[in-house]
Amino acid sequence: MGNPNNFDAEGHPKPGNILGIMYKGGFIVPILIGVLLTVITFALERFITIQRAMGKLPTEKFIEKVKKLLAEHQYEQILQECDKQGGSLANVIHEGVSKLIYVKNDNKMDKEAKVVAIQKSIEEAIALELPMLTKNMVVISTCASIGVLVGLIGTVFGMIRAFAALATAGAPDTSALATGISEALVNTAIGIMSSTFAIIFYNLFNNRVDQLTYAMDEAGFTIVQEFQSSEATVTA
Template identity: 35%
Template sequence: GLQKADKDVEAVEKAIENAGIIEMAFLEKGFIPLSTTINLAPMLGFFGTMVGMIRAFADIAAAGEVDPTIVASGIQIALITTAAGLAIAIPVQFFNNMFLSMVDGFTMDMQRGTEKVIETLVENK
Protein backbone atom coordinates (compact mmCIF):
# COMPACT_ATOMS: atom_id res chain seq x y z
CA GLY A 1 0.00 0.00 0.00
CA LEU A 2 2.74 2.46 0.92
CA GLN A 3 4.55 1.75 -2.34
CA LYS A 4 1.75 3.76 -3.92
CA ALA A 5 2.15 6.71 -1.52
CA ASP A 6 2.96 9.01 -4.44
CA LYS A 7 -0.45 8.16 -5.99
CA ASP A 8 -3.75 9.59 -4.84
CA VAL A 9 -5.12 8.71 -1.41
CA GLU A 10 -7.84 6.46 -2.85
CA ALA A 11 -5.26 4.29 -4.61
CA VAL A 12 -3.25 3.94 -1.40
CA GLU A 13 -6.37 3.14 0.60
CA LYS A 14 -7.44 0.51 -1.95
CA ALA A 15 -3.95 -1.07 -1.95
CA ILE A 16 -3.91 -1.24 1.86
CA GLU A 17 -7.43 -2.69 1.86
CA ASN A 18 -6.39 -5.39 -0.62
CA ALA A 19 -3.33 -6.25 1.48
CA GLY A 20 -5.61 -6.50 4.53
CA ILE A 21 -7.96 -8.88 2.71
CA ILE A 22 -5.03 -11.14 1.82
CA GLU A 23 -3.77 -11.13 5.42
CA MET A 24 -7.25 -11.89 6.78
CA ALA A 25 -7.62 -14.82 4.39
CA PHE A 26 -4.28 -16.14 5.64
CA LEU A 27 -5.35 -15.78 9.30
CA GLU A 28 -8.79 -17.32 8.75
CA LYS A 29 -7.50 -20.27 6.72
CA GLY A 30 -6.61 -22.13 9.91
CA PHE A 31 -10.19 -22.04 11.17
CA ILE A 32 -11.46 -24.56 8.60
CA PRO A 33 -10.14 -27.67 10.44
CA LEU A 34 -11.40 -26.29 13.76
CA SER A 35 -14.87 -25.60 12.38
CA THR A 36 -14.98 -29.01 10.75
CA THR A 37 -14.04 -30.70 14.02
CA ILE A 38 -16.63 -28.68 15.94
CA ASN A 39 -19.33 -29.76 13.49
CA LEU A 40 -18.32 -33.39 12.97
CA ALA A 41 -17.49 -34.49 16.53
CA PRO A 42 -21.07 -34.25 17.86
CA MET A 43 -22.41 -35.87 14.69
CA LEU A 44 -20.02 -38.80 15.08
CA GLY A 45 -21.08 -39.02 18.72
CA PHE A 46 -24.72 -39.06 17.65
CA PHE A 47 -23.92 -41.74 15.06
CA GLY A 48 -22.41 -43.84 17.85
CA THR A 49 -25.53 -43.22 19.91
CA MET A 50 -27.65 -44.60 17.09
CA VAL A 51 -25.39 -47.65 16.75
CA GLY A 52 -25.58 -48.27 20.50
CA MET A 53 -29.37 -47.98 20.56
CA ILE A 54 -29.72 -50.26 17.53
CA ARG A 55 -27.55 -52.78 19.34
CA ALA A 56 -29.65 -52.45 22.52
CA PHE A 57 -32.90 -53.05 20.63
CA ALA A 58 -31.36 -55.94 18.69
CA ASP A 59 -30.32 -57.52 22.00
CA ILE A 60 -33.87 -57.08 23.33
CA ALA A 61 -35.30 -58.67 20.18
CA ALA A 62 -32.88 -61.58 20.40
CA ALA A 63 -33.64 -62.19 24.08
CA GLY A 64 -37.39 -61.77 23.69
CA GLU A 65 -37.60 -59.90 26.98
CA VAL A 66 -36.50 -56.59 28.49
CA ASP A 67 -33.75 -57.05 31.02
CA PRO A 68 -31.47 -54.14 31.96
CA THR A 69 -28.38 -56.31 31.70
CA ILE A 70 -29.26 -57.17 28.10
CA VAL A 71 -29.45 -53.54 26.93
CA ALA A 72 -26.71 -52.16 29.18
CA SER A 73 -23.83 -52.61 26.73
CA GLY A 74 -25.74 -50.97 23.87
CA ILE A 75 -26.70 -48.03 26.07
CA GLN A 76 -23.12 -47.80 27.30
CA ILE A 77 -21.88 -47.50 23.71
CA ALA A 78 -24.47 -44.81 23.07
CA LEU A 79 -23.43 -42.78 26.11
CA ILE A 80 -19.68 -43.16 25.55
CA THR A 81 -19.85 -42.00 21.94
CA THR A 82 -22.08 -39.06 22.83
CA ALA A 83 -19.73 -38.02 25.62
CA ALA A 84 -16.69 -38.42 23.35
CA GLY A 85 -18.23 -36.23 20.65
CA LEU A 86 -19.02 -33.51 23.17
CA ALA A 87 -15.65 -33.86 24.90
CA ILE A 88 -13.98 -33.11 21.58
CA ALA A 89 -16.33 -30.39 20.32
CA ILE A 90 -16.59 -28.29 23.49
CA PRO A 91 -12.88 -27.44 24.01
CA VAL A 92 -12.32 -27.03 20.26
CA GLN A 93 -15.25 -24.57 20.20
CA PHE A 94 -13.67 -22.67 23.10
CA PHE A 95 -10.30 -22.34 21.34
CA ASN A 96 -11.96 -21.54 18.02
CA ASN A 97 -13.83 -18.65 19.64
CA MET A 98 -10.65 -17.49 21.39
CA PHE A 99 -8.72 -17.49 18.10
CA LEU A 100 -11.57 -15.72 16.29
CA SER A 101 -11.50 -13.04 18.96
CA MET A 102 -7.76 -12.62 18.43
CA VAL A 103 -8.24 -12.31 14.67
CA ASP A 104 -10.96 -9.71 15.26
CA GLY A 105 -8.47 -7.79 17.41
CA PHE A 106 -5.87 -7.96 14.62
CA THR A 107 -8.49 -6.74 12.17
CA MET A 108 -9.31 -3.75 14.34
CA ASP A 109 -5.59 -2.98 14.76
CA MET A 110 -5.09 -3.15 10.98
CA GLN A 111 -8.08 -0.86 10.44
CA ARG A 112 -6.77 1.69 12.96
CA GLY A 113 -3.32 1.52 11.36
CA THR A 114 -4.82 2.05 7.92
CA GLU A 115 -6.73 5.09 9.11
CA LYS A 116 -3.56 6.59 10.63
CA VAL A 117 -1.58 5.99 7.43
CA ILE A 118 -4.29 7.59 5.30
CA GLU A 119 -4.56 10.57 7.68
CA THR A 120 -0.78 11.05 7.55
CA LEU A 121 -0.75 10.88 3.75
CA VAL A 122 -3.60 13.39 3.49
CA GLU A 123 -1.87 15.79 5.90
CA ASN A 124 1.43 15.56 3.99
CA LYS A 125 -0.03 16.14 0.52
Protein backbone atom coordinates in the same frame (compact mmCIF):
# COMPACT_ATOMS: atom_id res chain seq x y z
CA MET B 1 -7.52 -49.92 23.54
CA GLY B 2 -8.23 -53.61 22.93
CA ASN B 3 -5.38 -54.75 25.18
CA PRO B 4 -6.57 -57.67 27.38
CA ASN B 5 -5.10 -55.90 30.40
CA ASN B 6 -7.88 -53.31 30.08
CA PHE B 7 -10.60 -55.90 30.78
CA ASP B 8 -11.57 -58.30 33.54
CA ALA B 9 -12.02 -62.05 33.17
CA GLU B 10 -15.58 -61.62 31.84
CA GLY B 11 -14.48 -59.16 29.14
CA HIS B 12 -15.83 -56.05 30.85
CA PRO B 13 -13.67 -52.92 31.14
CA LYS B 14 -11.90 -52.67 34.47
CA PRO B 15 -13.30 -49.95 36.76
CA GLY B 16 -11.81 -46.60 35.81
CA ASN B 17 -10.04 -47.97 32.72
CA ILE B 18 -10.73 -45.31 30.09
CA LEU B 19 -9.17 -47.25 27.21
CA GLY B 20 -11.31 -50.30 27.91
CA ILE B 21 -14.47 -48.19 28.13
CA MET B 22 -13.62 -46.46 24.84
CA TYR B 23 -12.96 -49.82 23.17
CA LYS B 24 -16.46 -50.93 24.12
CA GLY B 25 -17.81 -47.80 22.46
CA GLY B 26 -17.85 -49.49 19.06
CA PHE B 27 -16.42 -48.65 15.66
CA ILE B 28 -17.61 -45.01 15.77
CA VAL B 29 -15.19 -44.18 18.60
CA PRO B 30 -12.04 -44.22 16.40
CA ILE B 31 -13.78 -41.78 14.03
CA LEU B 32 -14.59 -39.48 16.96
CA ILE B 33 -11.04 -39.72 18.25
CA GLY B 34 -9.88 -38.76 14.76
CA VAL B 35 -12.16 -35.71 14.86
CA LEU B 36 -10.82 -34.75 18.29
CA LEU B 37 -7.19 -35.13 17.18
CA THR B 38 -7.94 -33.09 14.05
CA VAL B 39 -9.33 -30.29 16.21
CA ILE B 40 -6.28 -30.32 18.49
CA THR B 41 -3.83 -30.44 15.57
CA PHE B 42 -5.37 -27.55 13.65
CA ALA B 43 -5.90 -25.57 16.86
CA LEU B 44 -2.16 -25.76 17.55
CA GLU B 45 -1.42 -24.76 13.96
CA ARG B 46 -3.76 -21.76 14.17
CA PHE B 47 -2.38 -20.73 17.57
CA ILE B 48 1.20 -20.67 16.28
CA THR B 49 0.26 -18.90 13.03
CA ILE B 50 -1.88 -16.22 14.66
CA GLN B 51 0.71 -15.58 17.38
CA ARG B 52 3.30 -14.98 14.67
CA ALA B 53 0.86 -12.78 12.76
CA MET B 54 0.37 -10.58 15.83
CA GLY B 55 4.09 -9.79 15.97
CA LYS B 56 6.42 -9.25 18.91
CA LEU B 57 4.78 -6.29 20.66
CA PRO B 58 1.12 -6.31 21.74
CA THR B 59 -1.08 -4.92 18.97
CA GLU B 60 -2.24 -1.88 20.98
CA LYS B 61 1.31 -0.83 21.92
CA PHE B 62 2.54 -1.19 18.36
CA ILE B 63 -0.35 0.86 16.98
CA GLU B 64 0.34 3.61 19.53
CA LYS B 65 4.03 3.65 18.61
CA VAL B 66 3.17 3.92 14.90
CA LYS B 67 0.71 6.76 15.55
CA LYS B 68 3.34 8.67 17.50
CA LEU B 69 5.93 8.24 14.75
CA LEU B 70 3.39 9.23 12.10
CA ALA B 71 2.61 12.43 13.98
CA GLU B 72 6.34 13.18 14.01
CA HIS B 73 6.64 12.30 10.27
CA GLN B 74 9.31 9.71 11.04
CA TYR B 75 8.34 7.43 8.18
CA GLU B 76 11.66 5.64 7.80
CA GLN B 77 11.63 4.88 11.52
CA ILE B 78 8.17 3.32 11.10
CA LEU B 79 9.51 1.02 8.38
CA GLN B 80 12.31 -0.07 10.70
CA GLU B 81 9.86 -0.70 13.54
CA CYS B 82 7.70 -2.79 11.20
CA ASP B 83 10.70 -4.92 10.26
CA LYS B 84 11.41 -5.50 13.96
CA GLN B 85 7.76 -6.21 14.81
CA GLY B 86 6.99 -8.71 12.08
CA GLY B 87 3.54 -10.17 11.51
CA SER B 88 0.49 -9.26 9.44
CA LEU B 89 -0.20 -5.87 11.03
CA ALA B 90 3.40 -4.76 10.54
CA ASN B 91 3.29 -5.91 6.91
CA VAL B 92 0.18 -3.82 6.22
CA ILE B 93 1.63 -0.73 7.91
CA HIS B 94 4.94 -1.19 6.09
CA GLU B 95 3.14 -1.33 2.76
CA GLY B 96 0.98 1.70 3.55
CA VAL B 97 3.86 3.87 4.78
CA SER B 98 6.06 2.81 1.85
CA LYS B 99 3.35 3.95 -0.54
CA LEU B 100 2.94 7.18 1.45
CA ILE B 101 6.65 7.94 1.05
CA TYR B 102 6.45 7.16 -2.66
CA VAL B 103 3.45 9.38 -3.43
CA LYS B 104 4.83 12.26 -1.36
CA ASN B 105 7.80 12.38 -3.73
CA ASP B 106 5.65 12.07 -6.85
CA ASN B 107 4.84 15.55 -8.14
CA LYS B 108 2.81 14.27 -11.09
CA MET B 109 -0.09 12.98 -8.96
CA ASP B 110 -2.71 15.22 -7.42
CA LYS B 111 -3.80 14.90 -3.78
CA GLU B 112 -6.87 12.77 -4.46
CA ALA B 113 -4.92 10.34 -6.63
CA LYS B 114 -2.29 10.01 -3.92
CA VAL B 115 -4.94 9.23 -1.28
CA VAL B 116 -6.51 6.60 -3.54
CA ALA B 117 -3.08 5.06 -4.19
CA ILE B 118 -2.35 4.76 -0.46
CA GLN B 119 -5.79 3.31 0.29
CA LYS B 120 -5.48 0.80 -2.54
CA SER B 121 -2.03 -0.27 -1.35
CA ILE B 122 -3.32 -0.86 2.19
CA GLU B 123 -6.40 -2.74 0.98
CA GLU B 124 -4.27 -5.01 -1.20
CA ALA B 125 -1.92 -5.71 1.71
CA ILE B 126 -4.86 -6.62 3.97
CA ALA B 127 -6.31 -8.84 1.24
CA LEU B 128 -3.02 -10.72 1.06
CA GLU B 129 -2.83 -11.24 4.83
CA LEU B 130 -6.43 -12.35 5.51
CA PRO B 131 -6.27 -15.76 3.75
CA MET B 132 -3.31 -16.73 5.92
CA LEU B 133 -5.16 -15.65 9.08
CA THR B 134 -8.36 -17.56 8.25
CA LYS B 135 -6.70 -20.64 6.75
CA ASN B 136 -7.95 -23.97 8.20
CA MET B 137 -10.61 -22.24 10.29
CA VAL B 138 -13.21 -24.04 8.17
CA VAL B 139 -11.75 -27.37 9.31
CA ILE B 140 -12.26 -26.47 12.97
CA SER B 141 -15.79 -25.18 12.34
CA THR B 142 -16.65 -28.37 10.43
CA CYS B 143 -15.38 -30.52 13.29
CA ALA B 144 -17.54 -28.48 15.66
CA SER B 145 -20.59 -29.43 13.61
CA ILE B 146 -19.88 -33.07 12.88
CA GLY B 147 -18.49 -34.05 16.29
CA VAL B 148 -21.90 -34.17 17.97
CA LEU B 149 -23.57 -35.65 14.88
CA VAL B 150 -21.09 -38.52 14.60
CA GLY B 151 -21.41 -39.05 18.35
CA LEU B 152 -25.18 -39.28 17.98
CA ILE B 153 -24.77 -41.94 15.31
CA GLY B 154 -22.72 -43.98 17.77
CA THR B 155 -25.32 -43.31 20.45
CA VAL B 156 -28.09 -44.63 18.22
CA PHE B 157 -26.12 -47.79 17.45
CA GLY B 158 -25.50 -48.31 21.16
CA MET B 159 -29.18 -47.87 22.03
CA ILE B 160 -30.16 -50.28 19.25
CA ARG B 161 -27.88 -52.86 20.80
CA ALA B 162 -29.27 -52.17 24.27
CA PHE B 163 -32.91 -52.52 23.19
CA ALA B 164 -32.06 -55.63 21.20
CA ALA B 165 -30.76 -57.16 24.43
CA LEU B 166 -34.02 -56.25 26.18
CA ALA B 167 -36.06 -57.77 23.37
CA THR B 168 -34.64 -61.28 23.77
CA ALA B 169 -37.01 -63.96 24.98
CA GLY B 170 -36.81 -64.78 28.67
CA ALA B 171 -34.43 -62.88 30.91
CA PRO B 172 -32.74 -59.89 29.21
CA ASP B 173 -29.08 -60.27 28.36
CA THR B 174 -27.69 -57.91 30.98
CA SER B 175 -24.19 -58.06 29.54
CA ALA B 176 -25.36 -57.02 26.07
CA LEU B 177 -27.63 -54.39 27.62
CA ALA B 178 -24.75 -52.88 29.58
CA THR B 179 -22.51 -52.98 26.52
CA GLY B 180 -25.11 -51.17 24.42
CA ILE B 181 -25.67 -48.46 27.02
CA SER B 182 -21.93 -48.07 27.51
CA GLU B 183 -21.42 -47.73 23.76
CA ALA B 184 -24.13 -45.07 23.58
CA LEU B 185 -22.72 -43.01 26.45
CA VAL B 186 -19.09 -43.25 25.32
CA ASN B 187 -19.97 -42.02 21.83
CA THR B 188 -22.06 -39.19 23.24
CA ALA B 189 -19.28 -38.09 25.60
CA ILE B 190 -16.51 -38.09 22.99
CA GLY B 191 -18.74 -36.41 20.41
CA ILE B 192 -19.69 -33.60 22.80
CA MET B 193 -16.06 -33.22 23.90
CA SER B 194 -14.84 -32.91 20.30
CA SER B 195 -17.48 -30.32 19.39
CA THR B 196 -16.92 -28.35 22.60
CA PHE B 197 -13.18 -28.04 21.99
CA ALA B 198 -13.78 -27.13 18.34
CA ILE B 199 -16.30 -24.40 19.21
CA ILE B 200 -14.03 -22.92 21.89
CA PHE B 201 -10.99 -22.87 19.60
CA TYR B 202 -12.95 -21.53 16.63
CA ASN B 203 -14.42 -18.64 18.61
CA LEU B 204 -11.06 -17.87 20.23
CA PHE B 205 -9.16 -17.75 16.94
CA ASN B 206 -11.96 -15.96 15.12
CA ASN B 207 -11.86 -13.25 17.80
CA ARG B 208 -8.09 -12.92 17.39
CA VAL B 209 -8.48 -12.58 13.61
CA ASP B 210 -11.18 -9.93 14.08
CA GLN B 211 -8.89 -7.98 16.42
CA LEU B 212 -6.05 -8.10 13.90
CA THR B 213 -8.34 -7.08 11.05
CA TYR B 214 -9.65 -4.14 13.07
CA ALA B 215 -6.07 -3.11 13.91
CA MET B 216 -5.15 -3.22 10.21
CA ASP B 217 -8.13 -1.06 9.31
CA GLU B 218 -7.30 1.37 12.11
CA ALA B 219 -3.69 1.60 11.00
CA GLY B 220 -4.71 2.15 7.38
CA PHE B 221 -7.13 4.91 8.35
CA THR B 222 -4.44 6.56 10.49
CA ILE B 223 -1.91 6.51 7.64
CA VAL B 224 -4.38 8.08 5.21
CA GLN B 225 -5.40 10.72 7.76
CA GLU B 226 -1.77 11.56 8.44
CA PHE B 227 -1.09 12.01 4.73
CA GLN B 228 -4.13 14.22 4.24
CA SER B 229 -3.28 16.40 7.24
CA SER B 230 0.36 16.75 6.17
CA GLU B 231 -0.69 17.69 2.62
CA ALA B 232 -3.15 20.23 3.99
CA THR B 233 -0.37 21.77 6.07
CA VAL B 234 1.93 22.01 3.05
CA THR B 235 -0.83 23.55 0.94
CA ALA B 236 -1.63 26.09 3.63
